[in-house]
Amino acid sequence: MSKFFEYYKTTEYKLFDKTFNLTNITLRYKFRQNLSRNLYNFYDYTLQDGERLDQLADMYYGDSKYVWVIILANDMIDPQFEIPRPYNEFRKYVINKYGTWDNVVNGTHHYERVSIYKDTDTKVADLNPPIIISEDQYNSLLPQERKEVKNLEYEENLNENKRNIKLLDSGQLSLIIELVESVFE
Helix, strand or coil, rough: CHHHHHHCCCEEECCCCEEEECCCCCCCCCCCHHHHHHHEEEEEEEECCCCCCCHHHHHHHHHHHHHHHHHHHHHCHHHHHHCCCCCHHHHHHHHHHCCCHHHHCCCCCEEEEEEECCCCCEEEEEEEEEEECCCCEEECCHHHHHHEEEHHHHHHHHHHHCCCCEEEHHHHHHHHHHHHHHCCC
16 A cells, blocks of 8 residues: 555645645545446455455455555545444444444334335335335334334444445556556656
């Protein structure tokens, strides 16, 4: 990752009458539109529990310094929070957020309307995504039309959705390095 930031410009930052020359990390680079639109340049990958992006870069690109390629390919702003938490860290996080494990497991995060019915016997459609509704609306629906989402289910879904990422085809790596170098020159 450090090699990536060597291409960034620096900027002066004043704090308490001192001036610091810092890397301007507010710059963002996006892949060329034609490269990102070509699905053959990318592969789907599912991160395993506890797998880190630098480990994946080492395994897939042959060096952990190319972790920035994975970050750019997935348009991540803050990779620390945009990858799934390992189970032990996830458990600590949700307990801290909801107070107790009992609140995590038994607390209701929200209610959803999951189906629309023409009448009480014939289902017309499943809503995807479901509509989030109030508790009063939830209570007025038929059991088949509603779903109570517990805190644990909600948080697990958020965490699991972070597992699916894109990997740039390793054959495109040299092209991306050239593009990034040219942008920051």
